[in-house]
Amino acid sequence: MAPDTTPHTLEAVSAARWRIALSLTVAMMAIYFGFILLVAFDKPLLGRVIAPGLSLGMLLGVLVIVSAWVLTWVYVRWANTHYDSRLGGLRR
Amino acid sequence: MIGTGEPNAIAIGFFLGFIVLSLAITVWAARKTHTADQFYTAGGGVTALQNGLALAGDFMSAASFLGIAGLVALSGFDGLIYSVGWLVGWPVVLFLIAEPLRNLGRYTFADVVAARLRQKPVRVASAVGSLAVITFYLIAQMVGAGNLIRLLFGLPYEFAVVIVGVVMLAYVLFGGMTATTWVQIVKAVLLLGGASLLALLVLARFNFNPLALFSEAARQYGDGVLSPGRLVTDPVDAISLGLALMLGTAGLPHILMRFYTVRDARTARSSVAYATVAIGFFYLLTFILGFGAMVIIGRPAITQVDAGGNMAAPLLAAAVGGTGFFGFISAVAFATILAVVAGLTLSGAATLSHDLWVNVVRHGQSNSREELLVARAATVALALVAIVLGILFKGQNVAYMVGLAFAIAASANFPVLVLSIFWSRLTTAGAQASTFAGTIAALGLIWLSPAIQIDVLKNETAWFPLRNPGVVSIPLAFAVAIVVSLLRPVPEEASRFHALERRLHLGAED
Numbered sequence: 001m002a003p004d005t006t007p008h009t010l011e012a013v014s015a016a017r018w019r020i021a022l023s024l025t026v027a028m029m030a031i032y033f034g035f036i037l038l039v040a041f042d043k044p045l046l047g048r049v050i051a052p053g054l055s056l057g058m059l060l061g062v063l064v065i066v067s068a069w070v071l072t073w074v075y076v077r078w079a080n081t082h083y084d085s086r087l088g089g090l091r092r
Numbered sequence: 093m094i095g096t097g098e099p100n101a102i103a104i105g106f107f108l109g110f111i112v113l114s115l116a117i118t119v120w121a122a123r124k125t126h127t128a129d130q131f132y133t134a135g136g137g138v139t140a141l142q143n144g145l146a147l148a149g150d151f152m153s154a155a156s157f158l159g160i161a162g163l164v165a166l167s168g169f170d171g172l173i174y175s176v177g178w179l180v181g182w183p184v185v186l187f188l189i190a191e192p193l194r195n196l197g198r199y200t201f202a203d204v205v206a207a208r209l210r211q212k213p214v215r216v217a218s219a220v221g222s223l224a225v226i227t228f229y230l231i232a233q234m235v236g237a238g239n240l241i242r243l244l245f246g247l248p249y250e251f252a253v254v255i256v257g258v259v260m261l262a263y264v265l266f267g268g269m270t271a272t273t274w275v276q277i278v279k280a281v282l283l284l285g286g287a288s289l290l291a292l293l294v295l296a297r298f299n300f301n302p303l304a305l306f307s308e309a310a311r312q313y314g315d316g317v318l319s320p321g322r323l324v325t326d327p328v329d330a331i332s333l334g335l336a337l338m339l340g341t342a343g344l345p346h347i348l349m350r351f352y353t354v355r356d357a358r359t360a361r362s363s364v365a366y367a368t369v370a371i372g373f374f375y376l377l378t379f380i381l382g383f384g385a386m387v388i389i390g391r392p393a394i395t396q397v398d399a400g401g402n403m404a405a406p407l408l409a410a411a412v413g414g415t416g417f418f419g420f421i422s423a424v425a426f427a428t429i430l431a432v433v434a435g436l437t438l439s440g441a442a443t444l445s446h447d448l449w450v451n452v453v454r455h456g457q458s459n460s461r462e463e464l465l466v467a468r469a470a471t472v473a474l475a476l477v478a479i480v481l482g483i484l485f486k487g488q489n490v491a492y493m494v495g496l497a498f499a500i501a502a503s504a505n506f507p508v509l510v511l512s513i514f515w516s517r518l519t520t521a522g523a524q525a526s527t528f529a530g531t532i533a534a535l536g537l538i539w540l541s542p543a544i545q546i547d548v549l550k551n552e553t554a555w556f557p558l559r560n561p562g563v564v565s566i567p568l569a570f571a572v573a574i575v576v577s578l579l580r581p582v583p584e585e586a587s588r589f590h591a592l593e594r595r596l597h598l599g600a601e602d
Binding site: 010013014017018020021022024025028029031032033035036037039040041043044046047048049051052053054055057058061062064065066068069071072073075076079080084087090091 | 175176177179180183184187303304305306307308310316320325331358362364365368369372375376514593594596598
């Protein structure tokens with residue numbers, strides 16, 4: 001991984017933290033409300049059977065759950081490596 | 093027949109076994125509960141995995157186990173809409189709330205708001221929001237408990253409500269957060285283990301291929317069970333429900349309180365990740381269980397026992413695992429309710445004692461001994477209130493009450509909490525006005541909605557067209573906070589925000 005050259009001021013750490021937090025929140029909301037809007041507006045599309053016993057809607061619903069796990073993993077990984085090490089720099 | 097309210101010896105045996113185990117935990121926990129800090133936070137030494145499981149145990153109510161399995165059994169795909177909505181709130185808790193909350197507060201989420209604004213007005217406002225959420229959530233759990241225990245064990249409704257109230261009171265009163273945490277952990281493990289085993293027994297009949305199960309359901313009931321049905325018809329109502337489910341999780345006092353039981357923000361972070369994995373996995377299991385019940389039990393047999401479908405999972409357990417397994421799953425459902433009501437009552441006691449008594453009535457001049465005494469008195473009062481309301485509200489729709497609690501949490505608590513973490517210009521008046529606007533809008537719009545006006549009061553029309561108030565009440569609460577704060581800026585409160593910024597990231601220890 002490239003060395004972290006961001007200045008370790010509280011303002012910089014705080015800005016980075018909120019940028020990540022808000023982007024991931026917006027991503028989660030976009031995925032979830034995308035799913036809900038499809039349920040509301042295009043039921044025939046979600047009802048399309050793509051394999052015996054599996055509709056597109058079921059696949060997408062499971063993918064929303066999986067995407068919640070993936071976004072959680074992205075955040076925890078970022079926070080455990082970048083955020084915590086910059087906080088360590090601030091503590092010194 | 094199983095589940096029709098005949099006393100069932102094996103089920104009652106498992107149920108007594110769980111009570112004995114949980115009371116043994118309480119006796120052990122009582123020895124470690126001597127100060128207010130130990131009572132509210134278990135001393136702050138809970139590990140990430142323990143707290144993750146306890147969060148899952150605090151959150152997965154009987155509504156999500158029996159309710160969603162039943163909804164899937166009766167309407168197929170539509171059950172997934174609720175599961176997904178309840179899960180996606182967790183990443184939001186992680187990204188926005190968990191770590192700042194841990195760093196800025198001590199016992200309640202109002203600590204975070206009060207850290208930078210004037211104590212008394214915001215604590216009173218937050219207490220109103222918290223107690224409204226806790227009351228509706230408690231009613232839903234108590235009514236659910238009464239109905240279930242009648243069906244599962246053949247005990248009378250009122251007797252069941254009293255048992256739940258008294259046993260939960262014992263956990264919280266003597267064992268505080270330590271006992272509550274371990275009851276929630278044991279419940280989460282039993283629930284995840286029991287649901288996994290049940291899903292495996294179902295899938296064993298379909299060569300361990302879920303798609304074979306879904307195909308069989310589609311063959312018996314038509315492809316309609318695999319596609320969206322009647323649950324979501326109006327797009328605006330769908331968004332409104334979605335907003336309340338998603339943001340409500342981040343405003344539930346009993347969930348937020350759990351972040352104070354861990355050592356630091358990093359542990360809080362990991363604990364949400366464990367909880368999100370456990371809860372997501374559980375919702376995937378309930379989807380299998382619902383379809384399993386649809387195919388193996390059949391819809392007519394499920395609705396014959398309980399019109400709402402709540403008995404789908406226990407009936408399925410009886411069909412694939414016999415009476416013993418039915419007894420086990422029934423006891424797990426009971427443990428589920430106890431763990432949730434214990435968490436709710438503890439957070440209500442913290443609000444009454446820490447927010448209202450210590451910081452408003454006594455102006456923060458109170459010692460730990462007095463705070464603990466008041467918290468215990470509040471616990472007894474809340475348990476009595478829960479029992480009385482549980483009996484008064486017999487026959488009310490449980491899912492609707494839970495929806496109400498989420499709508500208030502998302503409208504009254506979430507906006508103020510998120511703004512006090514993110515926005516330097518929030519003022520005391522803004523926070524106060526926002527909490528009251530959110531609470532009143534959520535309650536008022538529900539009163540004016542078709543769910544009350546047409547379904548309950550039998551009127552022809554409803555003044556407010558939506559069943560869920562979230563799409564109006566949540567933006568309204570944000571707008572009120574922002575407008576009121578900008579109209580009368582308070583520079584000292586903004587500068588206190590900047591002074592707290594270091595603590596928000598690094599915690600209070602340095």
